[in-house]
Amino acid sequence: SQKIEQNSEALNIQEGKTATLTCNYTNYSPAYLQWYRQDPGRGPVFLLLIRENEKEKRKERLKVTFDTTLKQSLFHITASQPADSATYLCALIQSGGGNKLTFGTGTQLKVEL
């Protein structure tokens, strides 16, 4: 069966450290993978998109890697701040799937002072 798995347990880190979140998928052939941030009671906000033929993408303090052999994407936040505390969702766009997004369950990140 198809699955998109993210760490269900919350990730707690200290301010200033690098947060690393994982997204693993099974039985998908994603052409694109996106990462979103979701705050409680709010809709997701787009952060980064990475294509299947890209290994890494960066935007300010954010970095995404995409390994289609391991079927995994890693999302890094460097120099983390308490304001980065939120739930982070990965979402796949399947090859030939138009622009239809399939989301993972998300990982809650808490950055502590």
Next chain:
Amino acid sequence: GAVVSQHPSWVICKSGTSVKIECRSLDFQATTMFWYRQFPKQSLMLMATSNEGSKATYEQGVEKDKFLINHASLTLSTLTVTSAHPEDSSFYICSAALGAGPPTDTQYFGPGTRLTVL
């Protein structure tokens, strides 16, 4: 730019009644709008995709007669939950995309509507 609004932000209704949720793209024209549902601690599940002026495409397992979607203009889509029951209580989120593709078109999400059916 690229702001999507939803109304209402929350609604409480009695079982058996119908509820309409509006999704508007405020500063751009959205050819395609998507409706998602999110239960607590779960991922967003796509319910349907709607294109302006045509019938919505529903995902497997979503009852089209229960969740009526109308995309009457390039800036407005509505979701009507008909004869709502407590199991329909959820967080409903819409998103809007500038075009029907390519897949790199960013989807802009609304703030969501919390529906509680008593």
